[in-house]
Amino acid sequence: MCSVCGCGPGEVKILDGVSEPHDHSHDHGGHHHAHGPDQARLIELEQDILAKNNAYADKNRAYLAARGVLALNLVSSPGSGKTTLLARSIEMLRDRRDVYVIEGDQQTENDAERIRAAGAPAIQINTGKGCHLDGHMVGHALEKLAPADGAVLFIENVGNLVCPAGFDLGEAHKVVILSVTEGEDKPLKYPDMFAAADLMLLNKIDLSPHLDFDDDAAIANARKVNPSIKAIKVSARSGEGMDIWLQWIEAARAMAQVGRPQAAE
Amino acid sequence: MHEMSLCQSIRSAIEEQAESQKFSRVDRVKLEVGPLSGVETDALRFGFDVVMRGSIIEGAKLEIDEPPAAAWCMPCAETVPITQRYDPCPKCGSHQLQVTSGEELRIKELEVN
Numbered sequence: 001m002c003s004v005c006g007c008g009p010g011e012v013k014i015l016d017g018v019s020e021p022h023d024h025s026h027d028h029g030g031h032h033h034a035h036g037p038d039q040a041r042l043i044e045l046e047q048d049i050l051a052k053n054n055a056y057a058d059k060n061r062a063y064l065a066a067r068g069v070l071a072l073n074l075v076s077s078p079g080s081g082k083t084t085l086l087a088r089s090i091e092m093l094r095d096r097r098d099v100y101v102i103e104g105d106q107q108t109e110n111d112a113e114r115i116r117a118a119g120a121p122a123i124q125i126n127t128g129k130g131c132h133l134d135g136h137m138v139g140h141a142l143e144k145l146a147p148a149d150g151a152v153l154f155i156e157n158v159g160n161l162v163c164p165a166g167f168d169l170g171e172a173h174k175v176v177i178l179s180v181t182e183g184e185d186k187p188l189k190y191p192d193m194f195a196a197a198d199l200m201l202l203n204k205i206d207l208s209p210h211l212d213f214d215d216d217a218a219i220a221n222a223r224k225v226n227p228s229i230k231a232i233k234v235s236a237r238s239g240e241g242m243d244i245w246l247q248w249i250e251a252a253r254a255m256a257q258v259g260r261p262q263a264a265e
Numbered sequence: 266m267h268e269m270s271l272c273q274s275i276r277s278a279i280e281e282q283a284e285s286q287k288f289s290r291v292d293r294v295k296l297e298v299g300p301l302s303g304v305e306t307d308a309l310r311f312g313f314d315v316v317m318r319g320s321i322i323e324g325a326k327l328e329i330d331e332p333p334a335a336a337w338c339m340p341c342a343e344t345v346p347i348t349q350r351y352d353p354c355p356k357c358g359s360h361q362l363q364v365t366s367g368e369e370l371r372i373k374e375l376e377v378n
Contacts, residue, residue, distance in 0.1 A: 042376050052277070165303060166302075191350035
């Protein structure tokens with residue numbers, strides 16, 4: 001690096017103060033423009049604000065890939081039935097797969113206790129004032145959980161359809177859960193989340209006969225935002241559609257094994 | 266969304282630069298925030314002043330570039346302007362769009378001392 005003005009290699013370019021960008025050679029032979037210590041200068045950064053989070057997420061992704069662990073980031077608004085759906089999924093999966101859960105909530109360990117009762121090791125992350133999980137928190141939770149090779153890991157994000165959309169955790173897929181007690185225009189109201197998700201679960205479908213909720217309109221709205229999003233109608237309570245959701249998990253888990261030296265069955 | 270925590274990321278990214286690039290004062294910060302980045306620029310401005318207090322960035326002028334959003338329309342096979350994620354193609358009305366710009370969330374440049 002140039003010790004006079006600090007120009008370094010890479011994307012970081014340094015332009016001196018008010019004048020045009022200078023492209024001086026770095027031998028500094030006979031070069032005498034005034035770089036005073038108090039002189040204002042311009043640094044072109046072009047740095048992604050989320051770069052740090054993305055670096056943690058990449059580390060998590062590499063850790064999971066090496067172990068063939070399928071990680072799913074479950075996102076929804078509060079009250080969509082995410083934890084009940086998760087508990088039910090664990091009960092259906094646990095006999096044939098190792099299942100682990102990372103629970104994110106602002107406060108309490110209630111959800112992790114429900115998940116442990118359903119038969120999966122769970123780590124609770126309390127974000128305090130934070131509105132989302134980030135790659136760094138999940139990295140620490142992974143160290144503690146140490147999921148077995150070929151496992152399925154559910155990450156239940158903080159109930160919030162806004163912030164978790166922007167934070168990669170290293171998961172294979174974001175799965176967004178929308179319940180029929182919400183509005184069918186939610187995908188349009190919170191488009192970032194539906195754009196970031198690969199699968200939408202339309203939950204509490206057993207309540208549909210009692211409501212005006214239009215399932216097809218909800219799915220059509222999600223596809224306006226994200227033409228390739230898949231949708232499954234489920235009810236964690238009645239069990240309807242849960243077999244299709246589990247098939248989707250198995251297919252995604254199979255993809256997580258591809259390229260591993262000793263692929264499990 | 267979480268504009269405060271983004272401001273904290275901006276602060277730590279600039280502080281890291283201050284060490285490697287040897288500067289001790291930031292006069293101006295220029296960000297690029299696309300309309301589809303999920304960031305409310307008013308909230309970002311508010312959080313910026315609060316989060317930068319007590320740092321070398323305190324009092325720095327915040328400039329925000331907001332590049333327009335665009336998407337690739339598959340049926341038209343061309344780039345079209347959009348303002349929201351759920352906008353249809355203004356030419357053919359299709360939703361088969363792939364966002365090509367508008368998601369930027371970057372620190373573009375710093376004016377430092």
